[in-house]
Amino acid sequence: MIDIPDGSLFGLANLPYGVFSTPGAGPRVGVRVGDSVVDLAAALGDEVFAQPTLNAFMAQGHDRWVQVRQQITELVAGEVPDGAVHPVAEVRTHLPIEVADYVDFYASEHHATNLGRLFRPDSEPLMPNWKHLPVGYHGRGGTVVVSGTDIVRPRGQRKAPGEDAPTFGPCRRLDIEAELGFVVGTGSELGTAVPTGEFATRVFGAVLVNDWSARDIQAWEYVPLGPFLGKSFATSISPWVVPLLALEQARVATPAQVPEPLPYLKEPQPWGLDIDLSVSWNGHEVSRPPYREMYWSPAQMLAHMTVNGATTRTGDLYASGTISGPDKHQRGAFIELTWGGREPVRLGDQERTFLEDGDEVTITATAPGADGSRIGFGEVTGRILPAP
Template identity: 55%
Template structure:
């Protein structure tokens, strides 16, 4: 149904979206709200449930999928045609009158590599003499742990990281700031309902544990990663910052974006075989200093989020409310669908030209990266995942 709030449905934040976030007004403590158009519905005031007075979504997310769906239905009923507007209007706050905060404290952060094109491109750029994809890549969604304490809210500046570097031809490494700082356009999945240690989550229970999605900028320093990755993989090269968008879009808002997912060969092992359609047709967009440089299609990813969740718990690892796992950088088949500057510039061999006459192989100090995302809504329009913004700050 359409929202009675003028312009809300056309904004991408209509009644078929209703993403959750944390906001505050001057002098007030942060609390839970739902975005509708260019307003925030104050859930603490509108509904009165104690978890909505919290400065994090975790108390609400921990209640589980029954509570999520009941609340979504209740909020939707308040904001669609025929609802008693007079009782709701006092709790609608203009978006430009509030401050947005990180939507939840990240309990654990896992970064996957789910894009076949991205993984293939990296192999061709960084390891041109290798066999390409690692032997395990098509059998399981490979991943590494990140640092939950460095997952930051949209708008947070990202300081250029230091690390050990060794340029081609050098015998010994040196310590200094990265000169190959990059963005990574990704989608993140937010765990709401926890599990006990020792209980794997089957692919069939994905929607009972994952609350919603956020946009993720998976920042990384390729020159640091090149030296430190053997034999255990990236560490400091990716743990300095990961940016997420302020609005968590519920899974239930993405029903019209769902499809079977990309065909997989060989067939995954039984515990990773899909039983429901959790491919997601979400269009991502990357802007560098306001200029569109890429439009990666999330629909092209090889491993779907239900498979990621099943894999990360297959050894009995527990889930906690607030766990975040990301798809890794998303790239499509076309050059203009590559989700990182490393790919867009093909390792620096083909620098990306900007309209101001400058070029980029990697990010420069002062560069601002903006990721946005859109999907088809259940009402036939588009729903927005919002934006995640970060500006590169020079080292002191």
């Protein structure tokens, strides 16, 4: 039996999946239990877990996910084979999925309202379509990286308000976005839509996301087609995928949606999630974004993403967009937290507005689990390196 410390965020109510390696063996699928990682290929004798990503397992579908979760629960409560258990501190974690496609949404009313007030102070903060559909953009799957990967400061065109013409160089306003990401386990065919009621059987689990953002590059490029180089250089995710099956106790209603959504966006049962995030900047906690405040649910995001007949595939990742609450200490992006750079954040004896070279950001999160427990998502961390 594996020892699980009291109060562990990685108890039997969680059992998140990841991909790990050890000095003597390459990447394969494991599950985190307490302060240990169980090698599932060795423990269950199934070659699907000997793969370097979760994709083959996820593609087996919801019934298989339920079956394996039960197997792992019984295994951990009994005897795990010798050699199948490794201390988490002694393994290396890898990107847990082969990312097929990446989509990022803009689902927080508080975040969208704050940015509207910053960018359009003389207009309504929300665009007319915002409360009718989950706004999103298609990102770049090839630049999704695992937590711990250093982030090189991007370069590009930027034009400050007082400049007559754009210049090229390193980003001057490098930012974060604290988000939650959802991993599609089983895809859908071209020309079909995924209804909100199929969310729980299509989506395998959730990860933490830091969608790094070059605000000055983004500001110059985003009209008329939206984010491009200001977002595509890097997106970090946590190494542990918390199964959707572990998040039943975290389900809550979304905030009231007015006007009433169109029929394809209505949910049989709501998929809001009571998840508390924490953002630390150079070791100082600066924000506690609450996911339960998100206006659009992940089921609605998936339905909207496919309503035009677009396919989904095993390994698709879609993220919530910045998670922000109504209070200043709940803002999940530094452009909000510092109000466009006008209100610096104090980090010990230093002040920051946007990220400087050498800065490190860590995002963590917890949620209610079964039997009154708390479950954890691990962390997503990145450190900024100078532009080349």
